[in-house]
Amino acid sequence: MVLTGVTSKAVRKGDPEPPLAPGKFRVYNMRFCPWAEKAMIYVAAKGIDAEVININVTDKPEWYFSKHYQGKAPAIEHNGKIVIESGYIPEYLDDAFPESRILPTDPYEKVQQKLLMERLTAIQSPTQCHFCSSDNLRDRSLKEEKQPKVFEVLKQAEDLLADEFYAGSAPGYPDYLSFPFFEKCWWAASLDGVVDLPTTSFPGEEKYPKLTRWFDRMLNSDAVQSVTQSIEHGAAFMNAYATHQPMDYDLGL
């Protein structure tokens, strides 16, 4: 296994910094965070031999602020240097590990994939608000009012998918980095009264045939499977977050 520690318990305030073996690549992760998942999927897709440290981002370990000035996940540690921010870690990884490059080398093709990722992110933001903000998940009576926007977002994503994957015939930068947010939508769909979408063949073959095949291929890819959480635990965590319950960062372990 290339990634170790994916299912390790989260370190928290008071816990010592786990010693890092010389030359070892490390990812600081939060198992249920879609931004951290972007970095994790990219590391997995590139086949980087890495050690994962899960962080309790509510009770952050004191030493973690020396890694990330705001104490957020994800961050990576590579050759004694720290790189933060899910928006920049993937490109750093392609630059630092060019033998497993995911972004195209052609300047135009590269920027097109970044722009497509940007468009997917932009259209996803109402969905993120819908599922991640406590207001909407907490108040299920908003479903009828809010879900048309979610359907519109999924339709736009369906229309932007021109090949098997957003990057072309194989998954690439826009696929790996947009997947976590579609996955969170899938988790939310498993909770009662949040949104009328199927959890089997998500988001639905009839209205989103291309996106449904894409989601299935991505979900079952080795990269995603090696880092993701089950829908049961993911949805439970999301629900706890939205309804301001105490967070269990070790849920399912």
Place this chain on the structure above:
Amino acid sequence: MVLTGVTSKAVRKGDPEPPLAPGKFRVYNMRFCPWAEKAMIYVAAKGIDAEVININVTDKPEWYFSKHYQGKAPAIEHNGKIVIESGYIPEYLDDAFPESRILPTDPYEKVQQKLLMERLTAIQSPTQCHFCSSDNLRDRSLKEEKQPKVFEVLKQAEDLLADEFYAGSAPGYPDYLSFPFFEKCWWAASLDGVVDLPTTSFPGEEKYPKLTRWFDRMLNSDAVQSVTQSIEHGAAFMNAYATHQPMDYDLGL
């Protein structure tokens, strides 16, 4: 002169698409837009031989939607291909014109400069809201309430400046791409009752000594001077925008 057409009148609805000479590099610009200015400064700093087409973004030329699906500026046209978005054009330019690369080639140094640019952008956003949103520029009675946030932003920028420039001893990616927003703050300071900041030695040597020297060096650099507008016209345009007056895209020409 490397850039031609910087002071050309804006093309608008009904105007034909200006013919593009074979092999010519083109920038679609809006003279008073800070995002377009990012692309313009980067093109100028790299010494790219380019033709500038100014766009009337209120009455957009019909043909321009074939360049940018939303009809926004900036966009660049290079070898028959279009690249949009000020956040991605600079990196495309470095990839496509590596002989005048501005971003470092070292993966870690490159991502550090991008992260610094991101932090400058994040801290600038309250300033942008203050100066670009019509509410605050229109209602000058909000000055006392709003300007402490602007001073805080400038102080943070002062503290982040560890060398002559954000990129080090010479201007680089974070300098060129953050400058337009500091410049807009400077324009706003020249309008009555918006913010208590000097327009000579902006933003003020006493409270922001490093930033004041930086702003002066950047403003007077060849790259900025070859693309920017005067403070008189810039402030007048900003004021018209904020107070919902008709926009004159040819102001000062």
